[in-house]
Structure formats: C-alpha cells, structure tokens
Amino acid sequence: MIIRPIDASDFIAAQKLLDDTFMSEGHTPAQHRSHLMDVAGRSLAPHTWTLVAADDRGLLGHVVMCRPPSPLVHLADRDDAEIRLLAIAPNARRCGIATALMTACLDRARHAGCHRAVLATQAPMLAAQLLYTRLGFQRVPGCDQLWEGRQLLAYEFAL
Ligand SMILES: CC(C)(COP(=O)(O)OP(=O)(O)OC[C@H]1O[C@@H](n2cnc3c(N)ncnc32)[C@H](O)[C@@H]1OP(=O)(O)O)[C@@H](O)C(=O)NCCC(=O)NCCS
Secondary structure, eight states, X not given: OEEEEOOGGGXXXXXHHHIIIIITTTOSOGGGHHHHTOHHHHHHSTTEEEEEEEETTEEEXXXXXXXXXXXXXXXXXXXEEEEEEEEEOGGGTTSSHHHHHHHHHHHHHXXXXXXXXXXXXETTOHHHHHHHHHHTOEEOGGGOEEETTEEEEEEEEEO
C-alpha cells in the first residue's frame, strides 16, 4: 500500500469511496452530497492537500489536510493544520490504513511548521474517536460545534 497525493485519475474512485462511507453510512445529509463529491474542486483549493491510500485493489483511503486560508477550514487557527474527510473503504478497515494516512498528515503538518493539528468528528463515529485517541489526539470540548443538528466533537494534537 502507498500513501500519495491524489491525482486526476483518482477522482472517480475517490468519489465512490466518499459515497460508500459518508453517504451510505449516513454521515452526510443528502443536501451536502454535491459538496462532498467535489474531489476535483478540493484538489485545486489553496492550502488544501488530499492524500490517498492505494494498492493493487485500487483506492482504499482518502483524507484532506488544510490550513488557513483554505476554504475547507472550519476549526484551524493560523498555525494549525486541519484534517478532514478521512474515509477508508469498508472492506479495507482495521488494517492500519487510517493510521497511515493520519500519520502522513501529521508529518506534513509538522514539516509545514504547524504547531497543532485539529479535527472534528461526529458523535456516532465511535471507530474514528478510538482511532484519534489511540493516535494521541485530545478532546477540546470548548470547540465542539453543531452541524445540521449533529454534534461535532473537536480534537487536537500538539505537533
Ligand atoms: C474510522 C475509520 C477511518 C478507521 O479506519 P481504519 O483504517 O479501519 O483504522 P485503523 O485500521 O488505522 O485503526 C487503528 C485503530 O483505531 C481503532 N479502531 C478503528 N476502527 C475501529 C472499530 N471499528 N472498532 C474499534 N476500534 C477501532 C483501533 O484502536 C485500531 O487499532 P487495532 O485495529 O489495532 O485495534 C474507518 O472506520 C472509516 O472510514 N469510518 C467511516 C468514516 C469515518 O468515520 N471517518 C472519520 C471522519 S472524522
């Protein structure tokens, strides 16, 4: 398995992966589907990087890292990196792929001079919460938000 920046030949597979995770598993309301599917737009957005995990089975994982003033930023302050849209193909989970993608994001953020990585996860995303805690992220309850009536739990990681 390799972790690499997304390229245009990945866009359709990345859309399918996001559809199979965020849409099919009920994490994204239908009215946000077109935004979720805008893989190409995110690949052109300033201060925004999409990484994918792939092997000979195809695209297995996806994550976005962004920094202010990226339009993808929700939580990050000036010296932060924000991690978004982590998704692993349902048939490739519990193999360490999310851990590898998150580690790659944290390495990039560190090299970019960021002091902190931040992210938010939905309250029912228990697997993700276990993953972030195991990686060393800490909860920041003061930054929790509501999105479309869903509770978003904020986390941070000191780099
Ligand atoms: C959450 C998610 C990204 C985890 O991906 P993954 O590649 O399976 O995670 P890893 O294999 O790197 O797991 C690392 C550790 O996280 C924890 N973990 C991950 N999934 C878990 C689960 N279903 N149940 C319990 N612990 C889990 C475990 O500690 C695991 O280590 P272990 O397998 O040695 O016990 C994946 O389940 C997913 O895409 N879920 C749907 C989308 C989502 O919730 N995204 C997060 C957005 S904030």
